[in-house]
Amino acid sequence: MLFSASPLSQHLLLSPATTLHRDFTFNHRRTLTPRPKMSLNNNNNNPNSTLLNSLTNLLWGKSLPPGLLITTVRTAWNSIWHLMMSQLAPSDPSGSYSRPASKFRLSGPSTTTATNLHLYVGLPCPWAHRTLIVRALKGLDDAVPVSISSPGPDGSWEFKRANGSGSGIVSPGLDKANECKTLKEVYRVRKNGYDGRSTVPMLWDNDSKDVVCNESYDIIEFFNSGLNALASNPDLDLSPPHLKEKIQQWYQLIYPNVNNGVYRCGFAQSQEAYDRAVNGLFGTLDKLEDHLANSRYLCGDTLTLVDVCLFTTLIRFDLVYNVLFKCTKKKLYEYPNLHAYTRDIYQIPKVAATCNFTEIMDGYYKILFPLNPGSIRPIMPSSSEHETLLRPHGRESISSAIPLLVK
Numbered sequence: 400m401l402f403s404a405s406p407l408s409q410h411l412l413l414s415p416a417t418t419l420h421r422d423f424t425f426n427h428r429r430t431l432t433p434r435p436k437m438s439l440n441n442n443n444n445n446p447n448s449t450l451l452n453s454l455t456n457l458l459w460g461k462s463l464p465p466g467l468l469i470t471t472v473r474t475a476w477n478s479i480w481h482l483m484m485s486q487l488a489p490s491d492p493s494g495s496y497s498r499p500a501s502k503f504r505l506s507g508p509s510t511t512t513a514t515n516l517h518l519y520v521g522l523p524c525p526w527a528h529r530t531l532i533v534r535a536l537k538g539l540d541d542a543v544p545v546s547i548s549s550p551g552p553d554g555s556w557e558f559k560r561a562n563g564s565g566s567g568i569v570s571p572g573l574d575k576a577n578e579c580k581t582l583k584e585v586y587r588v589r590k591n592g593y594d595g596r597s598t599v600p601m602l603w604d605n606d607s608k609d610v611v612c613n614e615s616y617d618i619i620e621f622f623n624s625g626l627n628a629l630a631s632n633p634d635l636d637l638s639p640p641h642l643k644e645k646i647q648q649w650y651q652l653i654y655p656n657v658n659n660g661v662y663r664c665g666f667a668q669s670q671e672a673y674d675r676a677v678n679g680l681f682g683t684l685d686k687l688e689d690h691l692a693n694s695r696y697l698c699g700d701t702l703t704l705v706d707v708c709l710f711t712t713l714i715r716f717d718l719v720y721n722v723l724f725k726c727t728k729k730k731l732y733e734y735p736n737l738h739a740y741t742r743d744i745y746q747i748p749k750v751a752a753t754c755n756f757t758e759i760m761d762g763y764y765k766i767l768f769p770l771n772p773g774s775i776r777p778i779m780p781s782s783s784e785h786e787t788l789l790r791p792h793g794r795e796s797i798s799s800a801i802p803l804l805v806k
């Protein structure tokens with residue numbers, strides 16, 4: 400961690416022998432003034448800000464001159480921010496975020512014969528959320544058990560909490576397949592080892608002790624059609640042959656502009672990169688809003704994989720992306736068709752139980768430190784509350800076809 404209390408800070412905070420407890424000090428004009436009594440228990444419990452207060456007092460008296468304070472912090476913060484962003488969110492030369500490619504791929508639904516599978520996810524992650532939804536709709540809960548990690552202080556995935564919140568909503572727990580403490584450890588125990596990015600979702604083969612796949616789209620295609628012998632809802636097809644081309648066309652629009660588009664807004668490292676991303680995002684949302692006025696789902700009357708992919712971004716939109724990633728032009732709530740479409744999918748049996756809003760908010764606001772250094776989690780917008788999402792969506796008027804055979 401960048402600003403954790405070091406032995407030096409502990410010394411400054413605790414040692415009575417330092418100048419901190421003198422009654423007088425020079426202020427920044429070099430005149431002698433009574434030192435205000437310093438309290439080690441000030442209202443701000445953050446040891447880092449106490450350290451900075453102590454240092455400021457030590458060097459300049461009661462407060463740093465505002466001009467100097469702002470210039471110094473701005474210069475230091477800009478350099479540190481760019482350093483952090485370049486390592487955490489790689490970008491191209493124009494400052495646009497470029498998402499690293501997934502390492503372990505499946506090139507079709509039947510490219511693995513493994514049947515003793517285990518799924519690793521994290522609940523804030525929209526890519527992992529796709530796999531939880533398709534797993535639930537297909538009835539693969541028993542066939543593919545899941546371990547749910549949560550982000551640790553440095554943002555990497557950890558297993559540290561007892562399973563189950565008792566609410567019926569998915570919640571983080573321990574690693575049930577390998578009993579590891581972190582996801583990094585799981586990737587490392589694979590037979591050939593691995594030292595790259597340890598991302599969720601990740602599908603694991605318990606027999607060969609190896610990673611099967613860590614690309615969400617491959618995993619949902621595989622769950623949709625590659626495990627029907629084990630699924631309790633094998634008749635549900637979220638990628639029927641006659642819609643495959645349409646699904647791909649929508650996905651090619653939605654992935655860069657919406658799914659990854661929100662990240663391209665949030666992780667942009669130049670104004671130009673942000674402008675490009677935000678125009679692509681809202682231009683696409685406008686198009687989707689129009690299309691969904693007369694189409695219940697993206698490809699017509701049938702829910703498909705591309706709806707699942709769109710849903711996991713939309714459900715996080717007002718909650719996180721609108722604020723943290725500066726996707727501010729409009730809230731999802733201001734798009735009546737998109738919001739109703741989101742409610743429609745949320746109300747499909749088993750979907751709401753895959754949405755853990757507390758984990759999503761904590762995962763973004765508390766962990767994406769470079770974007771929210773104070774780690775304050777804003778209040779939940781009412782448009783994202785469970786009760787709001789249960790309001791009638793009225794989309795049966797477009798198509799009353801029973802969309803799913805959820806068993």
Ligand SMILES: N[C@@H](CCC(=O)N[C@@H](CS)C(=O)NCC(=O)O)C(=O)O
Nearest residue numbers: 524526596597598599600613614615
């Ligand atoms: N293209 C991948 C993206 C997966 C991804 O980026 N997951 C993020 C969480 S949202 C992650 O695990 N990041 C950890 C890291 O980069 O170390 C997919 O669709 O599965």
